[in-house]
Amino acid sequence: MTLSENGDLWCDIRTSHPAGNNPALFLDRDGTLIELVDYLSDPAAVVLIGSVLGDIWQANKDGHAVVIVTNQSGIGRGYYGWDDFHAVQARLYDLLASEDVVIDATYACPHPPPDAGGPAHSLYRKPAPGMLIRAADDLNLDLSRSRILGDSVSDLAAGKAAGLPLGILVSDGYGARDAEAARVLADERFEVIGR
Numbered sequence: 001m002t003l004s005e006n007g008d009l010w011c012d013i014r015t016s017h018p019a020g021n022n023p024a025l026f027l028d029r030d031g032t033l034i035e036l037v038d039y040l041s042d043p044a045a046v047v048l049i050g051s052v053l054g055d056i057w058q059a060n061k062d063g064h065a066v067v068i069v070t071n072q073s074g075i076g077r078g079y080y081g082w083d084d085f086h087a088v089q090a091r092l093y094d095l096l097a098s099e100d101v102v103i104d105a106t107y108a109c110p111h112p113p114p115d116a117g118g119p120a121h122s123l124y125r126k127p128a129p130g131m132l133i134r135a136a137d138d139l140n141l142d143l144s145r146s147r148i149l150g151d152s153v154s155d156l157a158a159g160k161a162a163g164l165p166l167g168i169l170v171s172d173g174y175g176a177r178d179a180e181a182a183r184v185l186a187d188e189r190f191e192v193i194g195r
């Protein structure tokens with residue numbers, strides 16, 4: 001696990017990554033992979049959302065990288081620290097291992113939004129595409145054949161900005177709130193699917 005870019009980005013690359021351009025399944029964490037808890041810092045509160053496990057299993061089977069990209073503004077706001085984040089991640093990885101699915105890498109950005117003291121132009125905080133672009137560099141990913149699964153419009157916007165052709169909005173977390181805003185992102189080169 002490493003913290004880089006002057007603390008602007010945290011990354012944990014967990015598997016070896018093959019040469020060549022491989023597709024990825026990008027996953028938001030809170031409200032998509034685990035039940036939404038505002039400013040989650042307690043490992044005991046990690047609860048997997050079962051509906052996404054099949055996507056991860058299929059991506060593992062197909063040889064596609066599975067990459068979590070998560071905004072963690074609670075760190076930048078001072079509500080919890082990286083140690084708490086690590087503990088939550090460890091619990092998440094244990095739960096996923098018990099389901100026989102594998103995450104290849106996790107990227108996290110601690111920036112709050114600008115109106116909460118964050119940088120005016122974060123490269124990494126979704127809807128900026130920086131975490132996805134960095135993952136593509138690190139893991140030899142083909143963004144043009146990748147997709148993102150998220151519960152917020154900012155997840156899909158980050159995918160669109162990174163050049164992904166597909167965003168999938170789940171109904172968990174903020175999915176219902178953001179359904180209309182996500183639909184508006186769709187155009188001739190970015191498909192939006194709700195489920």
Ligand SMILES: [Mg+2]
Nearest residue numbers: 028030031151
């Ligand atoms: Mg989310």
